[in-house]
Structures are given as structure tokens and as C-alpha cells.
Amino acid sequence: MPSESLALEAARPAAGRRSAGGTGQSPAPGEAPVRAARRHGRRAWLRSAEARHQAWGYLFLAPMFVLLVVFKFIPMVQAFYLSLTNYDLLSAPRFIGLRNYLTLLGDPLFRQSVGVTAYYVFGTCVLLWLLALAMALVFNAPLPAKNALRTIYFLPAIVPVVVYAVIWQFMFHPYGLLNVGLQSIGLRPVQWLTDSRAVMPGFILAGLWRFVPYFMIIYLAGLQNIPHEYYEAAAIDGAAGVQAFRFVTLPLLRPTIMLVIVVSLILMSKVFTNVLIITGGGPDGATRVLSLFIYQTGFQFFKMGLASAASIFLLLGTMTFTLLQLRLFREDARG
Amino acid sequence: MVRRHTALYWIGVLLVAAWGVVQLLPILWMISTSLKPLRDVFALPVEWIPRPPQWGNYPAAWGQFPFARYFLNSFIVSAAVTVLNVFLAGLAGYSLAKYRYFGQRALFIAILSTLMLPIEVVMVPTFLIVKTLGWLNSYQGLVIPVVADAFGIFLMRQFMLGLPDSLVEAARIDGAGELGTYFRIVVPLIWPAVLTLSIFTWRETWDAFVWPFIIITSDTLRTVPIGLQRFQEQYVTTYNSVMAISTIAMIPMVLLFFFFQRAFVRGIALSGLKE
Numbered sequence: 001m002p003s004e005s006l007a008l009e010a011a012r013p014a015a016g017r018r019s020a021g022g023t024g025q026s027p028a029p030g031e032a033p034v035r036a037a038r039r040h041g042r043r044a045w046l047r048s049a050e051a052r053h054q055a056w057g058y059l060f061l062a063p064m065f066v067l068l069v070v071f072k073f074i075p076m077v078q079a080f081y082l083s084l085t086n087y088d089l090l091s092a093p094r095f096i097g098l099r100n101y102l103t104l105l106g107d108p109l110f111r112q113s114v115g116v117t118a119y120y121v122f123g124t125c126v127l128l129w130l131l132a133l134a135m136a137l138v139f140n141a142p143l144p145a146k147n148a149l150r151t152i153y154f155l156p157a158i159v160p161v162v163v164y165a166v167i168w169q170f171m172f173h174p175y176g177l178l179n180v181g182l183q184s185i186g187l188r189p190v191q192w193l194t195d196s197r198a199v200m201p202g203f204i205l206a207g208l209w210r211f212v213p214y215f216m217i218i219y220l221a222g223l224q225n226i227p228h229e230y231y232e233a234a235a236i237d238g239a240a241g242v243q244a245f246r247f248v249t250l251p252l253l254r255p256t257i258m259l260v261i262v263v264s265l266i267l268m269s270k271v272f273t274n275v276l277i278i279t280g281g282g283p284d285g286a287t288r289v290l291s292l293f294i295y296q297t298g299f300q301f302f303k304m305g306l307a308s309a310a311s312i313f314l315l316l317g318t319m320t321f322t323l324l325q326l327r328l329f330r331e332d333a334r335g
Numbered sequence: 336m337v338r339r340h341t342a343l344y345w346i347g348v349l350l351v352a353a354w355g356v357v358q359l360l361p362i363l364w365m366i367s368t369s370l371k372p373l374r375d376v377f378a379l380p381v382e383w384i385p386r387p388p389q390w391g392n393y394p395a396a397w398g399q400f401p402f403a404r405y406f407l408n409s410f411i412v413s414a415a416v417t418v419l420n421v422f423l424a425g426l427a428g429y430s431l432a433k434y435r436y437f438g439q440r441a442l443f444i445a446i447l448s449t450l451m452l453p454i455e456v457v458m459v460p461t462f463l464i465v466k467t468l469g470w471l472n473s474y475q476g477l478v479i480p481v482v483a484d485a486f487g488i489f490l491m492r493q494f495m496l497g498l499p500d501s502l503v504e505a506a507r508i509d510g511a512g513e514l515g516t517y518f519r520i521v522v523p524l525i526w527p528a529v530l531t532l533s534i535f536t537w538r539e540t541w542d543a544f545v546w547p548f549i550i551i552t553s554d555t556l557r558t559v560p561i562g563l564q565r566f567q568e569q570y571v572t573t574y575n576s577v578m579a580i581s582t583i584a585m586i587p588m589v590l591l592f593f594f595f596q597r598a599f600v601r602g603i604a605l606s607g608l609k610e
Contacts, residue, residue, distance in 0.1 A: 056513045057434030061442065064427040067483035072449040075460035082460060135354065138347040149355060151596070156358055158592050158599075160542045162560040163581045166567050167361050170368070170574065175377040177364050209358060217600055241343075270455045273544045277564060291455040298459045299549065307459045315456045322451035 079315070082308035089302050100309035110310065112285050113293040119200055120289060121268040124207040128264050129257070132212050136219035137245075157214040165277035168206040169193075172278065178202075193279060196286035203287060206274065211267070215260050222256025223249070262325040269317050290314045362585075369393070369578035376574045389575070393583070396566075396576035402583070404555060405562035412477045412547075412558060413540040419482045420536050421529060428491025429517055433503050443492075449485045454545050462549050472553045481540060487532050494528035495521065527598070534595050535602030541587065559584055 083100055085093035104110045143149060159167070171178050172192035179189035192202040226249065234244045272291040275281065281288035281296070288296075291314065298307030363383065368376055370388035431443055454461065461480060470476030498521065506516040522529065544560045551557055557565070563584050567577050592599050 053434065054436040057430045057436045057439070060426040060430035060434070060513075060517075064423040064483075064488060065442065065446070067423070067479070068446060068449050068485060070464065071461060071480045071483035072452055072457070072485075073445075075457040075464060076449075076452055078460035078463065079457055082463075135351075138351050141344060141347055143348060143351065149351065151593075152355055152359065154592070154600070155362060155589070158538075158588050159362070160560060160563075160584055160588055161544055162563045162567075163365075163585050166563070166577060166581045167365050169567075170365070170578070171361055173377075177360065177381070180379065180381060209361065213358070270453050272455050277567065294455075294458065295549075299462075304459055304463070311456050311459060315452070318453065318456060319451050 079308045079311055082305050083312050085305045087304040089304060093305065096305070100306050103306060104309055104313070109285060109288070110293065113288050113290055114313070116200070116286065116288060117269060117271075117290045120203060120207070120271060120287075121265060123200065123204045124211070124268050125261070125264045127204065127208055128211055128215055129260060131208060132215035132260065133219055133257070135212060135216045136223055137249075139216065139220060140223045153213050154217070155213075156210050157217075159210070161273045162277065164206075164210055165274040168202075168209075168274065169278045171206070172202055178205075194283050196283045199279060199283060199286050203275070203278075207268065207271075211264065215264060218260055218263075219253075219256060222253050222259075226252045259325075262321055266318050266321045266325075269314070269321070290317075365578045366582055368574055369582050371575050373573065373575050392575045392579045396570075396579040397583070399570070399576070400562055400566050400580075401554065402559075402562060402580070405557050405559045408477075408556060409541055409558040409560075411474065412481075413537050415474070415478045416481045416540040417533050417536045419478070420484060420487050421533050423482065424484075424487025424532065425491050425522070425529065426517070427488045428493075428495055429521060431488065431492045432495035433498075433500065433521075446485045446488055450489070458545065458549055461546075465550055471550050472556055474556070476550050477547055477556070477558070481543065481546060484536075487536065490532055491525070491528060494525045498524055530595070531598045531601050534591065534598045538588070538591065538599070538602070 082093060084095060084097060086096050086100075087093035139146075139150070139153075156164075170176055173179075174189065174191060174193075176192075178192060182189055190198045190202075192198055230248050230252070231244055234240070234248050239247055270291060271289050272295070275287050275289055275292050276295070279287045281292050290310065294307050294310045294314065297303050297310060364381070367381075367383050367385055369392055370390070371382070371385045371392075372389055375382065375385070427446075431439065431446075465471060465476050465480060468476075470479070502520060502524075503516055506520045507513075511519060542560060543558070544564070547558050547561050548564070551561060563580055566580055570576050
């Protein structure tokens, strides 16, 4: 399990591995007493220590579970229901079947939004995987003043999200630092905020600035878990440099790489705040990502049904990635 | 590990240093802009250390909006969410790790499945529920729905599975009681997890934008991110003021990071499980 050293620093690795699949518990020790108790009759069992023990279990779980039911399960079910209705907040929701979905599929703005989201997600992620890995490899070498450097590196990832948006809106300004940089190496300035072809590459650049350090930290944790002995053994067999990377680092880093891939996909598909603040979706919808489409449809045009249908599409996306992730954890737990 | 430094190594060091500088430039530019008079903001060549620094930009910008109130609100909400979430998630995690009861496995899977419902996906129905409860524009609305997050349960359960069952049973036999066992035996042993989850939750809540943005319209309830966004909207071309407020808004996060670096980084790396 890739995050084991992080997640289970205080826990024992063996226990972590057993649990990592999420549910792989040994046969419940409560079962035998329960069966025995049944023979003595239900009432006796209800008074038994075992029953009291179970009751405490339910009691401890209950507060959080109730909260999750109210603020996660019910919204989830309601999203499905609302997506089949016409609802403007003023009159009661009216059932209209699948019409919202058909409207969306025929809506050029929605189709553009899906395309824009995919562009941002995959554009950012692919570069992110490579850059973060490269930086982590360099950083894994013994560097002078490593801890101080790591702290500095990490700053973009801890800047509050609104500040991140404000900084980059300023960077994208026609006279901003990006264009100053471009001009200083003899290139022509770019209209980052108004040129519909330049705006998304700009957002991808900003995303890399914020998330390369974040994923570099995850990669580093994975790299530091690879025992030195493996490299020493490889060196004896004559593998060093690129070969050591190809035959030692890459295979052993596989779980971490998978984790980074899935997490970055989910994280990027939720993009909202910086787009809302920097461009509000413009120019001409070139940055109207799905979450912004949902927000505008629901909270600016008050089409709650249509917005819910759109969020089902977004949910399908993140759900696919999440299931992929849970599956990976289970595989790692076994292997 | 002792080894000879090759040319490749020094190229790597240079790369790291160069990339570090490039990454810092936007933040440095923000800070230096916050200290410039407005007419010099885009002056070329870029003046990294403004002379003389306009410290007056800070009180001037701070006075435009009730930022003290926003900071207080952020503090109240973050503290409430962190305390409630860590407390309830700890209990739930304990229940899942150290008790055996009917339906436990199904409950755990149900809890895990909520991890794939970020607020960006369920913002419409969650808004409607909070509206039905009459919690729009209220502290309850800012706090309670955010407490309902399964990540902490998952994290605490993982840590508690690592504790030997015999320890818990011994405490029980000694008559510590169920709650006593939890607070006096279990919690002290998983302290690193408690700290990690606290820092993580605090950071997420302090920085939360989408949820307060949707449910808060009253100025007295705005948190720092919403206040900053409103300020930026209104004074968008007064770059030095916007940058001054942004710099102030960054400080609490940076302080938190410096004081709790280990727990902070661990939380960041762990959030992989959440996102």
C-alpha cells in the first residue's frame, strides 16, 4: 500500500495490510458467543456482556453516521430525483422524466463544458505526473539544505485557494509577470485572459505551479520507501543510472504512480474556485468547467433540475476514478 | 550514503534551485506589489523590493472591509468543525476498528462510498437540505454539513486497527468502562493520528470556498476566503490593495505549516485517500 508509511506511521504494518482492503476482517469473534447465547434464549442474550458490547459499537458510530446520512446519502438520492424534475426553487419540483438529460446532451454549452473539463483535467494531469516524478527523483538525491528547500518548494501548495486564484489572475494580466517573462526572452506577449486559445494553457500552467509540489511530496514518500539494498544489488549486477531507474525504481514505485494518477484525476475534475475568480468561465465559455456549469445553472439561472442532471455527469466521472482507486488499494493490500 | 558527485548530480541541483526560484516568483511578486504605490505596479523593469515600501497599503486595504470579522468567523468555523469532526470521527473509527457487530461491514462500505461525493458534485441538493433546515446564513450551516466527512473515520479506523485488541480488553477488564477505555487508553496511543487529522481538517475548513460561497450572503458571516473574493471583485484594479489583503490571508496557512510541518505534510499526502 503506497501511503502505508504515511497513513500508518503509528500503526503496525501488518495490521495496516490486513485492513487496507477496507473490510477484510477475520471471522467476527462475536459469532460464537452469539450462537451460544441463542441456545439460552433471546432475553438472556440481550442482558449479556456481548450485547452490551455491540450496543456501544452502534452508539459510537451513530452520531457520525446520522450526519453522513443527512448530508451525503440524502443529497445523493435527491440529486438523482431532482435530475428528473423541473425545479426553480419557487414552485414544487415537477417530474419530467429524462428530459433534462436530453436537454443537456443537445446543449452546445454543456458539450463545450465537458470538452473544456476534459482538456483541463488531462492537460494538467499528464504534465503533472511527469514533472512531479522528475522533481521527486532529483529531490531524492542528497541535496544541500534539503529540508529548507522542501519547505520553500511546498509554498505554492499551501497558499489559500483564493490567494492562488488572485495571484494567477494578476500573472495573466496583459502587463503581468508571465508576459514580462515572455518578452524578456524575445517572445510576443499573450492575451492570457481574453484569447480563447491561450486561456486554458494558462490555467494548466497555474495548475502545475500549485500541484507539482503537492504530488512531488507523494512521490517522494514512495521513493523513500524503496530500500537502498535494491540499488546496491542492481549495481552489483551492473545496472546503474537509467537502467536502475527502469528496473528498480519504476516497478517498485508502481503503486505510488497509480495513486498519483487517480488522485490527480479526481482533484483536477473538481476544479472550480480559481476558474470562478479568474475568468468566471470566459472568454466564450472557454474555461466554463463542469462544476462552474452546475453552479451557474443552479444558482444563477435557478434551474435546479438541470443542474442536478449535470452533476450526475460529474459524479459519474469522479465515481469512476474513485472506484479505480479503491480497487487499487485492495490490490496493493493483497500483493 | 557516501558517493562521488557527478556532473549529473550538479545539473540536478541547478535544476532544483532554478525551479525553486521560478516557483517563488509569483508569491514574491504578490508581496512586492502589495508594497508599491498603484502607479508603479506594472513599472518595468520589475521592482522586486519597492523603495520606499508603502506599508500604508496594508491598513488602508484592511479598513475597506470588516476583515477582522472575517478572520473571527473563519476561526470560529474552523475550530468548531475540527473539534466536532475529530471527536465524532474518532468515536466512529473506534467503533469500526474495535467492536464487532451485525452489519458492520456494510456500514463501513456505505461510509467509504461517501468519499466520492465532493461538495462540487452535490452542491445543489446539499444547499436545498440546508435551506430546508433553515440554516442558510448561519454558523450551523457553515459547520454541521462540513463535519459530515468520512475521511476522518477512515483515517482513525486505520490507526486503531494497529492497536492490539488485548490492550483494549485489558482496560475493559480493569473496569475502565467503554468511554474511559477510549479516552484514557486509545486516544493517547493514536495521538499522531489525532494531530494529523486536526491539522488537515483545520486547513481544509479554513481554506474552504465553495460551500460558504453558496450558503452565505450576510456580510457578518463571511469567512476569509469569501471576504477576499468579494474584495478582489470590488477592487479588482487596485492591485496593491488586493495583494496586501492576499498576503495577510496567506499568513495563517504559512504559520500553521511552519509549526506543524510533519503533521501538515502527512495530512497532504494522506488526502490522496480522500480526494
